[in-house]
Amino acid sequence: DIQMTQSPSSLSASVGDRVTFSCRASQGISNYLNWYQQEPGKAPKLLIYGASSLQSGVPSRFSGSGSGTDFTLTISSLQPEDFATYYCQQTYDPHTFGRGTKLEIK
């Protein structure tokens, strides 16, 4: 199975900050990489698919980049509703997820 490693495991930031999340695959996955946001007690919500395509309805402050083994999710200007946990997922069989990065308020 392809292992997905996210860093850091947690991150503190303030409203208005620009933040970046990293995700690394154990082998090349081209751009078959998705990002999800999960609030406590809720299901994950799709933000980005295909490494850089924004899901319909997701604010444009979210963006994704990368290809091969290294990927990045960026929030350009943090809003209060963005404090959550973020997961990356690769889509080769079997699909696998990273362990997440928890974004906390500084």
Next chain:
Amino acid sequence: QVQLQESGPGLVKPSETLSLTCTVSGGSITTYYWSWLRQSPGKGLEWIGHIYYSGSTSYNPSLKSRVIISIDTSKNQFSLKVRSVTAADTAVYYCARETTVTYNWFDPWGQGTLVTVSS
């Protein structure tokens, strides 16, 4: 818009079979793939498997020997069975629609249901 809702027992005894159903509303189940996933503190998010409306399935090799996913298009439902459960199967179980075009992704998801394996 499509919505998914999981249902089933919240408590299952060790060695027994876990059974869950996902009801799809707001759209037909006869398109897309339909997936089961689970989330636990120990293993994180884990894809269990998926089914197409034709009945074609694919499973995570780590669970394949114990899992069956089935579909009932007349009821717009699909189901999950995991046999011979242990405490390691305790998790929040989600159903989700899986889009498979150039890229694959899970969206939307059901709200999730906690299943505890305990005697």
